[in-house]
Amino acid sequence: MDWKAINLRRLLVVPAFFSLLALGIYNQPYYPVTWFDEGLALQGALNLVNHGQYAMRSVEGFRTLDQPLIANGPGLIIPIAIIFKIFGVGLLQARILAAVFFLATALLFFRISSALYSAPSALVSVFLLLSIPDEGFLFYGRQALGNVPALMYFFIGFLFFLALGKKKQTRYAILSGLFFGLALVTKGQYWIFVPALGLAVVADYFYYKQIRPIDSMIVLFVMFACAALWLGVQYKLVGAENFDAHVAALDSSAEVTILAFRPGRIPGNIWYLIRSGFLFFVGPGLLLSFLESRQRNMVGLGKFMLAVFVTVWVIWFCFASVGWPRYTFEAFSIGLVFSGEAFYRIYLFIRKSWNLREKRLTWQQILLRASSLFLLAGFAWAGNSLFQQVRDIDVRYDATPEKFADYIVQNLPADAVIESWEWEIDLLTPDHTYHHPANRWVDLKTAETQFGETTGETYDPMAYHPEYLIDGPFSKWTGMYTEFLAGGCCVSVVTVENYTLYKINYREE
Numbered sequence: 275m276d277w278k279a280i281n282l283r284r285l286l287v288v289p290a291f292f293s294l295l296a297l298g299i300y301n302q303p304y305y306p307v308t309w310f311d312e313g314l315a316l317q318g319a320l321n322l323v324n325h326g327q328y329a330m331r332s333v334e335g336f337r338t339l340d341q342p343l344i345a346n347g348p349g350l351i352i353p354i355a356i357i358f359k360i361f362g363v364g365l366l367q368a369r370i371l372a373a374v375f376f377l378a379t380a381l382l383f384f385r386i387s388s389a390l391y392s393a394p395s396a397l398v399s400v401f402l403l404l405s406i407p408d409e410g411f412l413f414y415g416r417q418a419l420g421n422v423p424a425l426m427y428f429f430i431g432f433l434f435f436l437a438l439g440k441k442k443q444t445r446y447a448i449l450s451g452l453f454f455g456l457a458l459v460t461k462g463q464y465w466i467f468v469p470a471l472g473l474a475v476v477a478d479y480f481y482y483k484q485i486r487p488i489d490s491m492i493v494l495f496v497m498f499a500c501a502a503l504w505l506g507v508q509y510k511l512v513g514a515e516n517f518d519a520h521v522a523a524l525d526s527s528a529e530v531t532i533l534a535f536r537p538g539r540i541p542g543n544i545w546y547l548i549r550s551g552f553l554f555f556v557g558p559g560l561l562l563s564f565l566e567s568r569q570r571n572m573v574g575l576g577k578f579m580l581a582v583f584v585t586v587w588v589i590w591f592c593f594a595s596v597g598w599p600r601y602t603f604e605a606f607s608i609g610l611v612f613s614g615e616a617f618y619r620i621y622l623f624i625r626k627s628w629n630l631r632e633k634r635l636t637w638q639q640i641l642l643r644a645s646s647l648f649l650l651a652g653f654a655w656a657g658n659s660l661f662q663q664v665r666d667i668d669v670r671y672d673a674t675p676e677k678f679a680d681y682i683v684q685n686l687p688a689d690a691v692i693e694s695w696e697w698e699i700d701l702l703t704p705d706h707t708y709h710h711p712a713n714r715w716v717d718l719k720t721a722e723t724q725f726g727e728t729t730g731e732t733y734d735p736m737a738y739h740p741e742y743l744i745d746g747p748f749s750k751w752t753g754m755y756t757e758f759l760a761g762g763c764c765v766s767v768v769t770v771e772n773y774t775l776y777k778i779n780y781r782e783e
Contacts, residue, residue, distance in 0.1 A: 294380050297404070297412060298373030300667055303365040305416070307672040310748040312417050313697030314342035316368055319354035320701055323363065328511060331700075333691050333709040333738050339511050339520060341527045341713045346420035348504065349427060349460030354418060365676075365701055368418035375422045376415030380404075382429035383611065389436060390573055391615040399614030403607065405656035405663070407550040409599060411607055412663050421603050424461035427453045428608075432576070435493065439484040439572035447485075447492040454493070455500020463532060463604065466590055470583035471497070474575060482575040523713065530720045531596045538725070543597040547588070550599065551655060552606060559612030560584060562619075577612070584609040596724050617652060620645050678746075678770040679703045686742060693735045695754055696746035696773070709738040711754065719752040732757070736778075742767070743776040 314330070321327045321336065328343060328351070329336035343351060354368050361367045383403055387396035404412050414421045431453030438446035454471070458464040475490045512520045547553055560581055567578035587605040595601050627642045679702030686692070688705045695711055711733060721727040735743060735758050743764055745755050750772065764776035 294377050298376040301671060303369040304671045304673050305667055308365055308675050308698045310697055312419055315346040315350060315418055316701045317697050318343045318351045319358055320363055322355040323358045333707055339508055341523055344524060347459045349456050350420040350423050363704060372416060372418045375426055379422050379426040386429060386432060387611045387614055390576055395614040395618040398617050399610050402555055402613050402656055403610045405660040406555050408659055414603060420461045424457045424464060425607055427460060428457040436572055436576055438489055444489055447489040448496055451493040451496025455497040458501055459504040466587050467583055470579060470586055473582055474579040477578060478575055482570055484572045484575050526717050530717050533594055534596045535594050536725050539597045540593055543592045546599055555613050556609035558616040560609055562616050563612040580608055620649050674771040675702060678773040681768055682706060690742060691738060691740040692742045692744060693740035694744040695749040696744055709740055723752060740778060743778055746773045
């Protein structure tokens with residue numbers, strides 16, 4: 275046994291573990307500042323713990339299985355609810371759980387990159403994962419959202435898939451399908467993985483011949499069984515009489531986000547891939563993975579599956595999605611598995627060719643200089659990005675939502691109806707009473723802000739006779755209450771940064 279190698283590994287692993295842990299929990303929950311989408315997920319967990327309802331809550335009652343609880347599914351909501359049940363309700367508790375997901379996913383990422391390539395290239399890949407893009411793995415890993423948990427489930431499923439090819443045991447097929455299914459029900463975009471997995475199964479049957487066909491079918495069956503079970507739970511929760519309306523609401527949301535198909539968005543989506551560094555950092559590794567997927571072994575099949583998945587995801591992002599930057603999260607996080615190997619091979623080529631001494635300029639010298647420039651630019655870009663993100667974690671302390679919530683708790687009666695579109699405030703003031711616009715208004719405002727499409731509908735904030743109104747970051751961005759406030763309806767009570775609380779004036783007729 276090589277004790278020196280083991281001790282050296284420990285010397286590297288222990289600091290890396292605690293560094294990742296620090297990146298996940300330092301300055302929580304004040305960076306990133308909590309926001310609308312996180313508030314939606316936390317509202318679902320809050321209601322599950324306090325009321326036994328998998329629903330969003332407004333003054334008129336529970337909105338069972340509202341679309342936000344499908345976008346961030348049970349793979350996120352249930353773990354947060356368990357944490358709330360054990361440790362109490364709070365943003366910090368949810369963010370600590372997010373840090374656990376973050377740490378586990380980073381370690382799984384390293385494990386996969388090592389299995390497909392080597393430990394040195396995996397270390398480079400982890401460095402890039404933490405660095406690129408600015409709002410990427412490190413940024414979303416510190417929030418209670420479904421992106422990182424779903425990625426963790428996917429990585430576990432993929433590792434079981436690799437184990438299935440090596441050990442030929444059906445239990446690995448079941449476990450692989452189970453975790454792929456968990457990823458699918460946690461973030462709906464993982465349906466994009468279905469054709470990638472299907473293509474990998476077909477390629478394995480005709481070319482790789484690594485997995486028994488019956489085991490491949492079990493992986494697919496268990497994954498679809500998870501999706502079918504979740505659909506059955508939805509049917510049970512909303513009831514037969516409301517299920518068609520439930521599906522129609524999901525379709526409506528999908529038409530402006532994940533299946534938008536707006537040609538006018540395509541140039542902007544492609545431009546984001548360029549300026550975010552996707553083509554620079556992921557492109558070479560993705561090309562390398564396709565070239566090496568010709569190897570007829572389990573590693574070749576694994577590279578092929580992931581490469582196809584990333585490619586399909588990028589095509590979807592460019593041509594079908596609304597184009598929000600966070601929709602590239604999975605493509606970045608999975609594609610960077612390959613990137614460390616590409617950068618590591620460039621380094622090895624430079625080291626091997628560095629002593630080249632020729633008076634005339636040859637193609638090898640040109641390639642050496644281009645490779646050196648590429649490597650320097652890549653590490654400078656990634657290093658600067660990681661530095662900026664770590665600095666933000668250290669200095670961008672923002673307790674604005676907490677300060678605003680404290681004012682509400684101390685000055686407003688709990689039974690006063692408050693009109694608000696800032697779901698993140700609900701968790702911080704769990705005893706207060708809110709009315710929130712229905713999710714269809716999210717779809718309408720998304721179409722308006724992203725595509726310039728307007729319906730002419732006007733939202734009525736007075737429908738449930740609120741006494742107060744909150745105009746916060748999300749409602750200000752969408753202009754939800756702008757026209758209403760311009761009519762002299764309200765008196766400003768307090769402003770805390772980008773949150774304003776209004777008292778509504780009721781004129782006697």
